[in-house]
Amino acid sequence: MQRLWLKITGSYLLLSIVFILVLWFFISSIIQNTYTDMTEDHLIENAQLVSEVITLGGLDKDRQTLDEWIARLNDEIDLRYTIVGKEGAVIADSESDIETMDNHLNRPEIEAVLVKNQEIGTSTRLSDTRDMSMMYVAIPVISNDEIIGAVRTSVSTESIENAIGAIWKTLSTILFIILLISVISAALLSYNITKPINRVINVTKRLQNKDYSARINANYSGEIGNLNTSVNALAASLQSHVNEIEESEKQLNSIMSNLVSGVVLINDHGEVVLTNHATERFLSKHTSKIEGKKFSLVFGPLGIDHLIESVIEDNVKSHDEAHIYFPEERILDVHIAPYYSQGWQQRGAIMVLHDITAIRRLEKMRSEFVANVSHELKTPITSVKGFAETLLSGDVPDEKTAKQFMQIIYDESERLNRLITDLLELSKIEKQAMPLKITDVDVNEVIKNSTLTISNIASDKNISLHLPDNDQPIHIEADSDRLGQIVLNLVANAVNYTSDNGDIFIDVKEEPETLILSVRDTGMGIPKESLGRLFERFYRVDKARSRHSGGTGLGLAIVKHLIESHHGEIHVESEEGVGSTFNVVLPKTQKET
Structure with missing residues (x-):
């Protein structure tokens, strides 16, 4: 914006200089012409005066008196006077000796009066007598209506030039003062014009640099005021739009970031x-x-x-x-x-991009579930149907065989019953159709009561059950029945997969906020590739042993859901041929839901 101020001031300065120069030459020309004309008129007036004095005083007949009078006249008036006779001879001169002066009839001003009979003769030329530039004016001397000679007045052009030079100096001073005032006025005017524009430019630069709070706070009238109002309105509108864009961008970024x-x-x-x-x-x-x-x-x-x-x-x-x-x-x-x-x-x-891995895995699990259920139901149903048909056909050789067939039918129906019961219970747990009854529970007491039902089976296999050494009550908030079911299923699973003469260790460890229940056996162990699928429905590590033991393949799935309903976790550590350890982590207090 400094450049605009300089441009305006410089342009005004240049325009002022051109105007002053034109005015200078115009005025100086007028002054010079006017002063020259005034000098000429003054010479004419003095020449006429001298002519009248000569005529009226009869000085043309008394040349000695004329010379004396002309000499005195030169002392009083700073002009040169020359009296020329009719034939061009110099009769008298206020400054020079007439004896040394030649005939003046050939002088332009004298020739114009005496030869051409003009009323006034003028010329500006180099004086032969004084060797300087002079302005001459001559008029005829008339006596009895007859030209008897001429009176010439002259003045040095140097005096004219000096007088005009003095006028020029005064004029130059005045014009310089006018130029100076004009430049100062132009600078102040351009500053007052560019100052509000500077404010507008500063605000627009701040807007360009994304400072949308920039405003013009100065009050101006006229077009500048309208410009300031428009810029402020534009800045406010721009700030509003930018805020909307930023808000929309934040919303979009938030949505994009949180999209699964x-x-x-x-x-x-x-x-x-x-x-x-x-x-x-x-x-x-x-x-x-x-x-x-x-x-x-x-x-x-x-x-x-x-x-x-x-x-x-x-x-x-x-x-x-x-x-x-x-x-x-x-x-x-x-x-x-x-x-x-x-x-x-x-x-x-x-x-x-949608991640459908879980959906595909669930579809696969459902497909496998349907196949597993069909397979699990088909085996006992086939057995029941086959032995029942044999009994109905009457082909049973003796009562002992018939009774054995009926026992098989009963065992398979019990297996069907357990399978259906476990399926219904698992379904209720998953749908949370069986709400937990949270009470203060002694974990050691639950372990003792739960292991009583499985101790006979363990004894038949000569498996030793090692309960927690600590007989002191350990209390947590839980559903007593569901906690007992968790312990029973884990211990039963350990018994099923532990060989004769093995050991099962049940231990409880308290943490500040949690309780860790562990069931460790010395059984066959679990392969690493099976650990990730261990809690799936109907998944069996050793299918032959599981069916032989009468398991439904749903026990660990039920255990996992019951633990999760208590906001707990279950972890498995196992090594083939060494044994497995199931660690159940339960919070001591249940969160209100």
Whole structure:
């Protein structure tokens, strides 16, 4: 803005100088012409006066008196007077000796009067007598209507130039003062003009630097005031729009960050321009390794780059599934669609990634559950049906065999009953149709009561049950029946998978906020590949032994759900041929729900 101030001041200065120069030459020309004319008129008046004095005083006849009078006249008036006769001879001169002066008839001013009979003769030339530039004026001397000679008055042009020079100096001083005042006025005027504009520029620069709180706080009238009002209104509107955009951006970022589905935006050049945390999690890559990269480099390993390319080129939607195997196996449901800018101009593609690994795993578990239930039901039903048909056919050879067949039918029906009962109970637990009755429970007492029902089976296999050494009560908040069911199922599972003459250790350890119940056996152990599926329905490590023992394959699934309903956790440690340890971690107090 300093440059604008200088431009205005400089332009005004230049204009003022041009105007002063024009005015200078115009006034100086007028003054010079006017002063020259005034000098000429003055010479004419003096010449006329001398002419009248000569005529009226008869000095033309008394030349001695004329010379004396002319000499005195020169002392009083700073002019040169020359009296010339009719034939051009110099009769008298106020400054020079007439004896040394030649005939003046050829002088332009004398010639104009005496020869050409003009009323006035004038000329400005170099004086032959005085050797300087002079202004001459001559008029005729008339006596009895006859020209008897001429009177010439003259003055040095140097005096005229000196007088005009003095006027010029005065004029120069005045014009310089006018120029100075004009420049100062122009500077003040341009400053007053540019100062409010500077304020506007400063505010616009702050707005450009994203300081949307900038305002013009000065009050001006006229167009500047209107400009300030408009800029303030523009700044307020811009601030409002920016706040809305920032709020929308925060909302969008919050939504994008918290989406469990991955969102990817790809421009028409095939570059990833936007992604979210879910996509980073799915691809196990940081945003810096996704955004700005070609989609073929990012999604090529998933085998969906051709789908993205077809969406961008053909402007159609696409859907498929993609598999990721590192760092863990995932199944992604991929939806790709074109996205558009204003005017429905295609700008690229938007892709949404849904993690359907859990859904596919659940579908697989359901399928396996149906197959397992069918298999578990089919075996006892086949046995019951086969032995019943044999009994009904009458082909049983003796009563002992018939009784053995009926015992098998009874055992298989009991197994069916246990299976159906466990399924119904597991279903109720999962649906929370059996609310817990939370009371203050002595864990040691529950362990003792629960192991009584399984002690006979353990004794038959000569398995030693080792209960907690501490007989002191250990209290927690829990459902007594459900806690007993957890202990019973874990101990029964340990008995089933522990060989004869083995040991089962039950221990309780208190922590500040939790209680750890552990059941350790010296049984066959569990392979590492089976640990992750141990709590699935109908999953058996040793299917032959489990069926032989009459297990339904639902005990550990029930245990896990009961522990989770108590806000606890269960962990398994096992080594094949050494044994397994189930650690149940339960909070001492239950949260209110």
